[in-house]
Amino acid sequence: MAKRNVARTGKILLAHGSGGRLSHELVAKEFVPPWANPILDQLNDSAVFALSTDGTGPRLAFTTDSYVVKPLFFKGGDIGRLAVCGTVNDLAMVGAKPLYLSASFVIEEGLSLANMRAVVKSMRQAAAEADVQIVTGDTKVVEGGAADGLFVNTAGLGLVPPGLDIGGGRARVGDAIILSGSIGDHGIAVISQREGLEFEAPVASDVAPLNDLVAAMLTTSANVRVLRDPTRGGLATSLNEIAQQSGVGIQIDEPKIPIKDGVWGACEMLGFDPLYVANEGKLITIVGPEDAEKVLSVMRKTRYGEEAAIIGEVVAEPQGKVLMKTTIGGTRIVHMLVGEMLPRIC
Amino acid sequence: MVRYVREFHDAAAARGLAATIERITSRSVNLMEVCGTHTVAIFRHGIRDLLPPPLSMLSGPGCPVCVTTNGDIDKAIALAEQPGLTLATFGDMMKVPGSYQSLQQVKADGSDVRVVYSPRDAVCMARDNPQRPVVFFAVGFETTVPTIAASLLEAEALGLKNFYLISVHKLIPPAMLALLEAGDVRIDGFICPGHVSVVIGSQPYQFIPQQYGVPCVITGFEPLDVLQGIEMLLRQIAENRAEVEIQYRRGVRPEGNPLARELVSRVFETSDADWRGLGCIPASGLKLRPEYSRFDAEEAFAIKPPPTKEHKGCLCGDILRGVKTPPECPLFAGTCTPERPVGPCMVSSEGTCAGWYQYGSR
Numbered sequence: 216m217a218k219r220n221v222a223r224t225g226k227i228l229l230a231h232g233s234g235g236r237l238s239h240e241l242v243a244k245e246f247v248p249p250w251a252n253p254i255l256d257q258l259n260d261s262a263v264f265a266l267s268t269d270g271t272g273p274r275l276a277f278t279t280d281s282y283v284v285k286p287l288f289f290k291g292g293d294i295g296r297l298a299v300c301g302t303v304n305d306l307a308m309v310g311a312k313p314l315y316l317s318a319s320f321v322i323e324e325g326l327s328l329a330n331m332r333a334v335v336k337s338m339r340q341a342a343a344e345a346d347v348q349i350v351t352g353d354t355k356v357v358e359g360g361a362a363d364g365l366f367v368n369t370a371g372l373g374l375v376p377p378g379l380d381i382g383g384g385r386a387r388v389g390d391a392i393i394l395s396g397s398i399g400d401h402g403i404a405v406i407s408q409r410e411g412l413e414f415e416a417p418v419a420s421d422v423a424p425l426n427d428l429v430a431a432m433l434t435t436s437a438n439v440r441v442l443r444d445p446t447r448g449g450l451a452t453s454l455n456e457i458a459q460q461s462g463v464g465i466q467i468d469e470p471k472i473p474i475k476d477g478v479w480g481a482c483e484m485l486g487f488d489p490l491y492v493a494n495e496g497k498l499i500t501i502v503g504p505e506d507a508e509k510v511l512s513v514m515r516k517t518r519y520g521e522e523a524a525i526i527g528e529v530v531a532e533p534q535g536k537v538l539m540k541t542t543i544g545g546t547r548i549v550h551m552l553v554g555e556m557l558p559r560i561c
Numbered sequence: 562m563v564r565y566v567r568e569f570h571d572a573a574a575a576r577g578l579a580a581t582i583e584r585i586t587s588r589s590v591n592l593m594e595v596c597g598t599h600t601v602a603i604f605r606h607g608i609r610d611l612l613p614p615p616l617s618m619l620s621g622p623g624c625p626v627c628v629t630t631n632g633d634i635d636k637a638i639a640l641a642e643q644p645g646l647t648l649a650t651f652g653d654m655m656k657v658p659g660s661y662q663s664l665q666q667v668k669a670d671g672s673d674v675r676v677v678y679s680p681r682d683a684v685c686m687a688r689d690n691p692q693r694p695v696v697f698f699a700v701g702f703e704t705t706v707p708t709i710a711a712s713l714l715e716a717e718a719l720g721l722k723n724f725y726l727i728s729v730h731k732l733i734p735p736a737m738l739a740l741l742e743a744g745d746v747r748i749d750g751f752i753c754p755g756h757v758s759v760v761i762g763s764q765p766y767q768f769i770p771q772q773y774g775v776p777c778v779i780t781g782f783e784p785l786d787v788l789q790g791i792e793m794l795l796r797q798i799a800e801n802r803a804e805v806e807i808q809y810r811r812g813v814r815p816e817g818n819p820l821a822r823e824l825v826s827r828v829f830e831t832s833d834a835d836w837r838g839l840g841c842i843p844a845s846g847l848k849l850r851p852e853y854s855r856f857d858a859e860e861a862f863a864i865k866p867p868p869t870k871e872h873k874g875c876l877c878g879d880i881l882r883g884v885k886t887p888p889e890c891p892l893f894a895g896t897c898t899p900e901r902p903v904g905p906c907m908v909s910s911e912g913t914c915a916g917w918y919q920y921g922s923r
Binding site: 226227228229230236237240410470479486488539540541542543544545546547548550553 | 567570571572575576579604605606607608609610611665666669670678784785788898899900910911918919920921
């Protein structure tokens with residue numbers, strides 16, 4: 216039977232795009248080996264490289280991401296704002312100052328011009344907010360059915376400050392783990408809109424550019440070691456990546472993780488675990504313990520870090536794993552997302 | 562609703578209950594949580610961690626995805642492979658391996674298989690595509706059936722000629738009876754499912770204390786609910802009582818929901834049903850009444866699913882009866898993972914193996 220199993224049928228499944236473990240396997244087995252090089256092998260949110268061949272001089276951060284969200288417009292944002300913020304944030308997560316973006320559109324015939332213009336306008340606003348410029352682009356139109364309305368790809372270039380070294384492999388035992396705000400807002404906003412579900416407290420997506428927040432943190436402390444935006448796969452998946460890359464354990468405290476009532480309620484109803492729900496305007500940082508309070512107070516003074524909280528610390532054991540002390544005082548292991556998040560049926 | 566949920570996560574109250582549980586657990590006790598939602602709640606909130614060692618929690622057959630047989634999955638697949646037909650079902654069913662493949666695979670091969678959140682979505686699909694047969698693969702327990710009955714009546718009221726059901730619904734109390742009759746594991750108390758009981762009330766469990774002397778507590782799903790349900794069972798055991806008590810009073814009335822039951826009995830009648838792991842259990846399923854047989858997909862389409870095959874080495878059957886735990890299965894976490902499930906208990910978010918995999922240490 217094993218031979219006939221789902222992932223061995225030679226086809227790409229939706230779960231390969233969920234941001235969880237199948238996505239990681241796809242990248243690690245199918246993409247990295249044939250293209251392997253030292254820059255690709257960093258496997259951080261952006262590739263960082265020096266312009267000169269001897270490795271000295273200015274360093275650039277370079278990243279790309281495609282956006283296929285459905286519906287195109289949702290409470291708190293739209294595909295355009297998402298496409299700008301997502302790429303800006305990938306640059307910010309290696310500590311870079313985002314500078315220039317590209318924008319490519321794959322448009323399904325029949326998309327209304329009004330929707331197209333609304334997306335373009337939203338991208339302009341998001342770019343202005345993040346202080347980046349969209350400097351090149353491309354457009355393709357495909358026949359009806361070959362795309363779902365509109366797919367957007369953005370790539371981004373940023374400048375990494377000299378001497379800065381941020382990466383998922385740098386967490387050390389004793390470091391503090393800080394989360395910039397409440398989790399699950401984006402995923403719940405999109406799924407409720409998509410499925411026409413209405414909850415008592417409607418949830419808006421948190422989609423936002425985080426480069427100003429990151430800049431403020433880096434100005435305050437030289438001990439910011441890891442930055443990560445917990446998008447697909449949620450907080451749980453990002454923390455697992457960090458634990459594995461750094462070879463440390465991560466201990467978090469459930470009551471300290473901010474979750475909005477609306478997100479909580481929707482998760483209860485749909486059978487989701489908020490730890491695995493996507494965010495588009497949040498970051499996790501791992502900071503040396505001596506600077507944790509200082510960084511936290513600076514984060515709280517910024518627009519997108521008002522609800523920041525220290526949610527746990529880096530520990531020695533169990534290596535590569537994430538443990539959570541639950542609200543009622545039990546402890547459980549928090550694994551990486553497996554498969555897709557699906558609603559429960561009973 | 563949300564406003565009252567967080568109170569059920571109070572740490573001080575949990576500590577109090579855990580201390581009481583420890584005090585009154587005098588001997589080795591096996592409690593079975595019948596329902597998959599309880600299994601997941603126990604893992605997610607780290608409840609095992611708070612229980613004293615002589616107290617074992619066994620997981621029962623209460624995950625509708627898990628107890629669906631290979632044969633029933635094969636039937637749904639055979640239907641999905643009919644050209645021009647849409648098969649709609651709940652998300653968890655997509656990945657369950659049948660004898661040869663899963664619905665997810667036939668979808669990737671080009672069959673029109675859709676995930677819906679409610680059977681009404683399938684009715685709307687049928688209404689919007691009158692030329693296309695839409696089959697709803699209906700899986701679930703007493704909780705889910707009323708919405709399916711209501712959807713079918715809606716399809717009838719709309720005069721839809723292209724909406725069909727495969728009903729593999731199952732009923733919980735007959736499965737509990739089968740477990741007690743099989744007797745291959747000692748059960749000292751049942752945590753009865755809260756949601757199912759909202760519909761059926763407490764009466765259908767009465768035979769358990771009366772004929773088998775086993776205490777039952779109908780329990781809610783928040784961490785304090787579960788701890789209190791366990792505490793109430795232990796008190797019954799300590800006091801040598803056996804009765805059906807309701808912990809989940811904010812949701813369950815002794816008489817259940819007569820309206821929902823009436824809706825179900827208008828459309829469905831009980832039938833024998835095949836359960837994975839438990840075999841055929843008399844009067845444990847629901848089939849369409851003769852007056853609604855035109856909605857029965859198996860009657861409307863001539864399908865010939867291939868002969869069923871069981872997965873070698875998979876212990877799902879024993880796990881569904883509480884006889885084995887997932888780590889005792891040779892396939893667990895090796896050959897069988899949520900990405901490459903061999904058995905259904907690893908697929909469903911409420912399956913016992915998926916719970917151990919997702920939340921247990923390995």
